[in-house]
Amino acid sequence: MxxxxxxxxxxxxxxxxxxxxxxxxxxxxxxxxxxxxxxxxxxxxxxxxxxxxxxxTRTRLDERGVHLSTWRSRRSVPWDEVKGVMFPKKGFARLVTTSDDSLPMGGVSFHDLPRLSAASRGRIRDPYAAPGPEQP
CATH class of the missing domain: 4.10.860 (DNA Excision Repair, Uvrb; Chain A)
Structure with missing residues (x-):
């Protein structure tokens, strides 16, 4: 695959x-x-x-939140504490929390944004995706 x-x-x-x-x-x-x-x-x-x-080094998304694993630690961030994602010029994406912490999202890069948006069920928005059908 x-x-x-x-x-x-x-x-x-x-x-x-x-x-x-x-x-x-x-x-x-x-x-x-x-x-x-x-x-x-x-x-x-x-x-x-x-x-x-x-x-x-990995990142997993599920219904509870974002689970980050680095070579030295593991951390889970619930969805209500996720403010957004930023993509620095070099390295992996960074998860920004409501307390303005910036945490590395191992394995996530800019080209993963559509998959990241799908895995988060729209909680992390893909600004480049085509808009869906409008709801009446």
Missing amino acids: PESTPRDRALFRVNPMSYIVIAILVVAILWPVAAYPLALGWLVLIPVGFAWWVAR
């Missing part, structure tokens, strides 16, 4: 192709670590840390 149509439309994750970058990084550090294991053995922690970040 292509990435643009994931099975769980309410779950947003870091692109799984990132694991290929991790594999390339492992291959790149094998030579120096094998040559000088005591001095450069710590380099193994770099791909392990990156893999941990890719595996843990």
Whole structure:
């Protein structure tokens, strides 16, 4: 199934192709670590840390709210505390709460806005979507 149509439309994750970058990084550090294991053995922690970040970073939307997971913490924000979403020039989207906190939405980028709007059942509006039929 292509990435643009994931099975769980309410779950947003870091692109799984990132694991290929991790594999390339492992291959790149094998030579120096094998040559000088005591001095450069710590380099193994770099791909392990990156893999941990890719595996843990995600955003899920459901009826209760937005559930954010980063490499070091998890947080749930109920819908009545969601003020909106902002998209910085770099990085993932950020959830803005009614207390003006800005929380990273791992795995959510600007191109995910239509899917984000659908998963939130319109609570997060897609300003570029065609307007629906007007209600009488």
